Amino acid sequence: MKKLIIAVIGLGLIAGVAGWFLSAPTGLSQMDIAQLKDGDPAKGESIFWASGCGSCHAAKGAKGDEKLNLGGGLRLETPFGVFVAPNISQDPEDGIGGWSLADLANAMTHGTSPDGRNYYPAFPYASYARMDLADISDLFAFMKTLPAIPGKAGPNELAFPFNVRRGVGLWKRLFLDPAPVIASPVGAEDVDRALWDRGRYLVEGPGHCGECHTPRNLAGGLKLADWLGGAPAATGDGKVPNITPVAGGFGSWSANDIAYYLESGFTPDYDSVGGEMVSVQENMAYLSADDRTAIAAYLKAIPTVSATSE
Incomplete structure (x- = not known):
């Protein structure tokens, strides 16, 4: 019995260590980071609207230019808990005004924060992972032109185990894939x-x-x-x-x-x-x-x- 208990404890430790490494946040390679170039804010505006940034990070019901005020605060009530959209304005303290281009690219393609934490997939990086880095550069350049909005948006409201961010790394292993979903058009031979x-x-x-x-x-x-x-x-x-x-x-x-x-x-x-x-x-x-x-x-x-x- 004693040997069995020791074996179970040993397997538990091995599983814990494996889980810790498998759940580690990932990021762009140094080669990819070296290829990041200054973007074009005019092109970035189109990417901003296509990406729907203002729909979650501006005030609820915001219209027109109000969608450029990205102070966050929208509450997304889901079966996993309440996710609160963060401030992604250019405020250097409360928003992302202090981020580098690589920081934004890592967040959007790997769901990883500048300080090395996993983001929850309420932030749709599982889709953004399919984006071209050039477009993210353009988006970054456009976002640099937007207002700084002071104020933190507030914390997520999540119960255990969903409040353990490290575990999101295992979710990424299963569901974060930059490959296209649909390989080729179907049902029409004359598709452009x-x-x-x-x-x-x-x-x-x-x-x-x-x-x-x-x-x-x-x-x-x-x-x-x-x-x-x-x-x-x-x-x-x-x-x-x-x-x-x-x-x-x-x-x-x-x-x-x-x-x-x-x-x-x-x-x-x-x-x-x-x-x-x-x-x-x-x-x-x-x-x-x-x-x-x-x-x-x-x-x-x-x-x-x-x-x-x-």
């Missing part, structure tokens, strides 16, 4: 591949559409087999719709319908955007017409997910 690729980049990367429109497993990871097939709302009640080309639903929209919806907020049957999608649509209206067309092209040529997946 360059346009579709641009749409895939915007939807799967900065646009992080899958974070809301794709169902999750018990660990909070996206079920990629049901990509964009609809999901329970991450915050509150209700459902987020299936936006694959499913018959009788979103699939009945033409590419022009989708692009126009992203620009204007109006559906083909003259209804208007509602709920949390209001802020997203307002962001998409800032994109170029070509980018909205690309998003539509992508959504029209991805695998259909049955409506039952919602």
Whole structure:
């Protein structure tokens, strides 16, 4: 019995040490950091709107230029607890005004803070990990032009074990993957591949559409087999719709319908955007017409997910 107890303790220690190393925060390689260049703030503005920064980090209900005041504070009530969007304004004490470009790139592609902690995936770095470093450089340059907003946003409200940030490192091992979700267009031989690729980049990367429109497993990871097939709302009640080309639903929209919806907020049957999608649509209206067309092209040529997946 004594030997058994010693063996169990030994295995527990080995598992603990392994878990500690496997959960360690990761970051960009020195080679990647060396390749980071000064960005273009004009290009970065488009990335800012595509990435939806103001939707979470500006005040609730903010419109227009108010979305540039990134003082945080939005409460995201989820099954894992309440996540509070932090201040990401240019305030050097309360925001990210003291961050370097490498700090932002590590946060967005690896979910790792400048002081080496794991971020919770309420910050959608699992999608941002698919972004080009050049775009992150441009975004950083644009964000440097934005106001400094004093004041801390407040702490997350999480119970054990979700309040143990180190454990998020294990989540990253399972679900943080920079590879594209959909390898190639389906269902249409005449797809403009360059346009579709641009749409895939915007939807799967900065646009992080899958974070809301794709169902999750018990660990909070996206079920990629049901990509964009609809999901329970991450915050509150209700459902987020299936936006694959499913018959009788979103699939009945033409590419022009989708692009126009992203620009204007109006559906083909003259209804208007509602709920949390209001802020997203307002962001998409800032994109170029070509980018909205690309998003539509992508959504029209991805695998259909049955409506039952919602």
